[in-house]
Amino acid sequence: MQIFADWGNTNFRAFLMKDGEIVDRYLSAEGGIQKVFTAPENRVADYSGFITKHIAGWLKEYPAAPIYIAGAAGGRDGWVETAYSIAPAGLADVKRNLHRIAPDHLGAAAGREIYIASGCTIAMKDGRHDVIRSEEVKSLGAARHLKRDDVLLCIPGTHCKWVKIEGGKIVHFESALTGELYGILSERGALAALFRFDKNSQQKDMGSFDQGLEMAGRGFDLLTDLWQVRAQKLRANPHPADMQAYFSGILIGHELRQMDRLFPGKPPAVLLMDGGAKREFYARAFDWLGWKLDCEVDSETAVVSGLLGVI
Secondary structure, eight states: OOEEEEOOOOOEEEEETTEEEEEEEEETTSHHHHHOOOOOGGGGHHHHHHHHTHHHHHHHHHHTTOOEEGGGSSSSTTSSSSOOESSSSSSHHHTTTTOOOOOOGGGGGGGGGGEOOOOOOETTTTSOOESSSSSSHHHHHHHHHTTTTSSSEEEEEEEEEEEEETTTEEEEEEOOOOHHHHHHHHSSHHHHHHHOOOOOOOOOHHHHHHHHHHHTTTTHHHHHHHHHHHHHHHHOSSOOEEEEEEEHHHHHHHHHHHHHSSSSTTTOOEEESSSSSHHHHHHHHHHHHHHOEEEOOHHHHHHHOOOOOOO
């Protein structure tokens, strides 16, 4: 038996594993590190306390089961900050860099073997740098699941990641703040006030999303396009029916246009995410830009395949 976990900024997902198969699952939207982590001096108590409370039944029934964690739990505000694998990196590199939590950092999980994946970093020729945590496991896991050595993956999320794998190794990746920017501007500021009092703003209407894509496609700057969310609501007649869907169209449209420049030629991409409105939005945006979606892999399949490849 093993316990796998995908511990990110906004969610905690755990999987009880036996002979390479999932036998039970646990999900907590309250378990993201943004809510679990309180202060550097409390990190051991924060993380060990959460995991021993929320999967207590598994831990009691399987006291010898090791835990393997991918995600932000290995970041600066995580349980421990693990050293990054350096791109190009494959599953063998991630396995070699698995970090075992030292006994004095286990806290309430004392006596348990707990490992955290390394994440991955890249230094680009133009002077930029980038980092990923959990997406290195998910992208390599998706490639392993698909039995492909070469693939481009789009991984929407709080921080949207685009990962290029060649020869079974991550060779390049790019990040976009699409999800986080949506969350912040939806909760605070001038746009949030529009959404709060508009019963039609539910981020569901595809026609309004398409109008956002059209705005993004005109070639203007993201910052000026974002102001159109407010201006269209106040002055356009008719304005988009669902302003949050319109807002999403602008953000996702700009993300794809930028990635079109960073990954020239629109190589066929794999969409790595779960279902729901956001999945429909991304699929629609790919079609709008004339970018072929090769196939889709859900997050659970990807992270489990990736962790199976490194244990």
